Amino acid sequence: MWRVRRPTPHPNQSGPPFNALAARRLRAALGMGPEHVAHGMRVSYGLPYVSPDHVIAWERGVASPAASELTALAGVLWCSPGDLIGRPQTLREHRVARGLAPEDVARAAGVALTAYLRMEETDGWRGTDRQSAALAHVLDLALPDFVAVTGREKKLAELLTSAVTTRWQGYVRPVAKVAPLDRRVLENVLQVLHQDYQGHMTATLGWGGGGPDSSAAGRDFLDRIVEHFWAAVEKHP
Numbered sequence: 001m002w003r004v005r006r007p008t009p010h011p012n013q014s015g016p017p018f019n020a021l022a023a024r025r026l027r028a029a030l031g032m033g034p035e036h037v038a039h040g041m042r043v044s045y046g047l048p049y050v051s052p053d054h055v056i057a058w059e060r061g062v063a064s065p066a067a068s069e070l071t072a073l074a075g076v077l078w079c080s081p082g083d084l085i086g087r088p089q090t091l092r093e094h095r096v097a098r099g100l101a102p103e104d105v106a107r108a109a110g111v112a113l114t115a116y117l118r119m120e121e122t123d124g125w126r127g128t129d130r131q132s133a134a135l136a137h138v139l140d141l142a143l144p145d146f147v148a149v150t151g152r153e154k155k156l157a158e159l160l161t162s163a164v165t166t167r168w169q170g171y172v173r174p175v176a177k178v179a180p181l182d183r184r185v186l187e188n189v190l191q192v193l194h195q196d197y198q199g200h201m202t203a204t205l206g207w208g209g210g211g212p213d214s215s216a217a218g219r220d221f222l223d224r225i226v227e228h229f230w231a232a233v234e235k236h237p
């Protein structure tokens with residue numbers, strides 16, 4: 001059974017989205033100073049170059065730790081790597097958040113390591129349905145994350161846009177292929193989105209026959225259509 005959580009957008013980043021505030025709070029809760037954290041990373045995790053200045057820069061958001069540094073920092077702070085990053089978006093970010101090596105994910109998903117690493121580098125998952133299910137299991141992906149990581153979000157946005165601007169009934173099955181949810185849930189959600197979009201488009205008709213305001217509202221709604229979709233799914237009983 002898929003878990004559905006509404007994604008929280010954040011700016012695109014090349015590496016894991018480091019949570020500087022969480023790192024600072026965890027360190028303070030342990031009664032440690034930056035020098036203690038740096039010492040632990042040097043001695044226990046073989047990172048001789050890490051200094052208190054590195055730790056301070058991470059906590060201030062001036063710099064972000066690399067994957068190996070993130071793992072070491074989590075170890076010193078007695079937490080998981082996932083506690084030190086924001087919501088992952090890419091395949092690599094989800095793997096790092098789980099503290100898994102590429103070999104572990106590739107083996108669990110049933111793909112060659114070289115192929116998996118290529119998928120991480122290009123952000124283009126190309127596994128079969130069975131491999132995709134295994135990937136979702138090993139990375140503990142909620143459905144919105146699964147759709148994004150497997151490169152289906154753009155297709156979902158296109159289908160949802162067509163559904164709310166035309167007749168939504170014809171898009172239940174196509175959407176289900178991209179986001180495997182119960183048919184009744186999809187029917188209800190698509191109907192709600194269709195009504196919401198039409199409401200945005202007609203809200204100003206009584207105030208001058210529509211125009212720029214209604215068009216802008218409609219465009220904004222479509223630009224965030226995937227976000228609206230997951231929010232509606234989350235609210236569904």
